[in-house]
Amino acid sequence: MRRIRFFAIPVVMIFVLACGLSNGIQQAATQLPGLLTSAPTALGAMETVAAGQPAVGSIETAVSGQPSSNCASTTPASGGLGISMDTVKAVLQVTGQFDLTDGSVNGQPASTVALTQSAAAAFPSVANGFSAQFIGDPCDIGKVIVTIPRSDQQATSDQGMGLITTLLAGVMPAGTQLPIITWLTQEYDSLPVGGQQQNTFGNMQLTLQRTQTQMILEILSVQ
Numbered sequence: 001m002r003r004i005r006f007f008a009i010p011v012v013m014i015f016v017l018a019c020g021l022s023n024g025i026q027q028a029a030t031q032l033p034g035l036l037t038s039a040p041t042a043l044g045a046m047e048t049v050a051a052g053q054p055a056v057g058s059i060e061t062a063v064s065g066q067p068s069s070n071c072a073s074t075t076p077a078s079g080g081l082g083i084s085m086d087t088v089k090a091v092l093q094v095t096g097q098f099d100l101t102d103g104s105v106n107g108q109p110a111s112t113v114a115l116t117q118s119a120a121a122a123f124p125s126v127a128n129g130f131s132a133q134f135i136g137d138p139c140d141i142g143k144v145i146v147t148i149p150r151s152d153q154q155a156t157s158d159q160g161m162g163l164i165t166t167l168l169a170g171v172m173p174a175g176t177q178l179p180i181i182t183w184l185t186q187e188y189d190s191l192p193v194g195g196q197q198q199n200t201f202g203n204m205q206l207t208l209q210r211t212q213t214q215m216i217l218e219i220l221s222v223q
Contacts, residue, residue: 079142080223085134088141092113096118098113099113108136109136126163132146148163165181193212204219206219207220
């Protein structure tokens with residue numbers, strides 16, 4: 001049941017963004033109890049919203065009332081994941097769970113994600129050492145790397161998977177959120193130290209590996 005509650009967080013988040021911020025908050029508030037107590041309903045809602053995910057620029061408009069200034073009217077460069085940095089920032093910042101800092105990684109533009117204080121309190125077993133980086137063309141990111149602490153304590157598995165779900169559910173392109181999160185849920189808890197699992201969803205290759213102290217998820221474009 002704990003992991004089901006984690007799934008409900010991004011479901012409601014996407015619902016709010018898709019419906020428009022003010023109307024979405026009111027509708028999500030009335031539907032939240034059902035999402036938190038029903039696994040099939042929560043996962044079904046995620047799949048339904050994923051299929052109708054707004055195009056690049058529309059999410060930013062729902063959040064700020066203004067279209068993206070950089071990518072909304074341009075065609076993303078080929079070879080990326082189909083995710084713009086504007087979308088990442090708009091979705092993650094509206095949750096109130098993440099802070100983002102712009103910079104570069106190996107000469108490429110990058111945005112590094114950290115937890116807010118409220119998120120760190122919600123995920124105490126994995127807050128210290130969490131990091132996520134969205135790397136590449138701001139209009140078509142080519143790489144995502146997520147690092148989350150992991151130990152033998154079950155709380156690090158439960159909270160780690162919940163944190164990945166919250167991070168990725170509203171960011172992945174339409175049609176990929178549910179299969180990606182389903183696969184991660186199946187592999188995250190059972191992966192042994194030194195183990196690695198890999199899968200491909202559309203143009204995305206996901207590699208999940210576990211070290212003595214960390215879970216590392218790498219998402220690359222395979223176009």
